[in-house]
Amino acid sequence: MSSEIQLTATSYVVLGLLAAAGEATSYELKQMAAESVANFWSVPHSQLYAEPARLAGAGYVSERREQGGRRRRHYAPTERGLAALEAWRLTASEELVELRDAGILRLFFGADPGPLARAQLPAHRRRLAAYQEILASCPASMVGPRLALEAGIGHEREYVRFWAALAGEQGESERG
Amino acid sequence: MSSEIQLTATSYVVLGLLAAAGEATSYELKQMAAESVANFWSVPHSQLYAEPARLAGAGYVSERREQGGRRRRHYAPTERGLAALEAWRLTASEELVELRDAGILRLFFGADPGPLARAQLPAHRRRLAAYQEILASCPASMVGPRLALEAGIGHEREYVRFWAALAGEQGESERG
C-alpha cells in the first residue's frame, strides 16, 4: 500500500472538505461541495467516490467501512493528509490560470459578438446576483469562503461589463 | 473510416487555426497557437499532433503527407470541418465557465491571504502589462483576437485589484 500518487486540485478539494468535516462519506462530500466550492471549482460526483479511494491507497485519508446495512465508506484525513493540505495552503505560487472561457474562444475565432453577448449577459447577471445573495447570508467567520466569493463577484462584474458593451447596450450607462 | 467523434474545445482550436491558415503542419499549429490563442487557452503540443489525426479520422480535416524527406503531415480543413467550425461559432451558448483559480481555491480552504497575494500580484501585473502591449501592436483588423485580449485585460485588472487589496497595500489608492 501507500503507493505514491500525485496530488491534484481534486485531491485538495477532498482533503479540504474532509479537514473541515472531520469525517465524511462520498455522498456527504458531494453535498458539502455543491453549496460551497463547486461554485467556482466543481468536481463530478464520480470523482468524489474515486478520489478518496485513491487518497486512501496512498495514506492521505483513512477509510472506515460500515458493517451491516449500506456498508458505506467513511473517510477521514490522516496526519499525512492534513500535513499535505497545510503544505499546499502555504505554497504561495505564482502560477496563473488561463481564462479558458468558451465564449471568449468563440470571439477569438470570429463569432459574431452580438448574439453571443446577448446569450452570455443574462447568465452572468444571474450568477452575479446569486453570489451576492450567498455573500449576504454567509457568516463573517467564514473568511476563506467569503474571500473566494468576493473574487467571484469581481469577475462576474467584469464579465457583465464586458458582455454588456458588446450586447448593443452601448447607449446606456452601466453601473456596478 | 469517418468514425464519429466528439468535438472538444481542442478540436475547435485546431479547426480555427487551420481555417485561418488554410493548411498547416502540427508544428505550425504550435507556432500559431503560441502567440495567439495560447494566451488564454493553451493546448499542449502533443495534442496538436494527436488532435488533427483524430479530426482526420472523422473527416473534419484532410491529411497530405510529404513524400521524401521529413514526410511531414499537412492538414487542411474539409467542408465538413469548416461547417462544424461555423456551427460552433453560431451557437450562442449560455454556459458559464468556472473560475478554477488555484489561488482562490487556496483562499477558500484557509490559506493566509497575505503571502498568497504578494506572490500572485506581481505575476498578474506582468501579464496585464504583456496583454496591453500585445493589444497596442495588434492590427485593428483582427477583431476577434482584439476582443479576446480586451476580455483578458479586464480580468487581469480585476485580479490585480483583488490581490492588491489583500497584499497589504491597503493604504495606497489604486488606480486602474
Next chain:
DNA sequence: ACCGTCATGTAATCGGTTACATGATTCT
C-alpha cells in the same frame, strides 16, 4: 403497493499530461 427521487456507487472510454526519442539546423 407503487412510484419517484435520493443515495451510493461501478464501468468504460477517452482526452490530456508527461516523458521520451531522434533527425535537422544553426552557432561557435
Next chain:
DNA sequence: AGAATCATGTAACCGATTACATGACGGT
C-alpha cells in the same frame, strides 16, 4: 566538428467525463 536548440513526433499512464445500475426511503 561538436554542442545546443529547433523540429517532429510517439508512448504510456492516468484522471476525468459519461453512462449505467441498484438499493433505500418517503409520499400517495
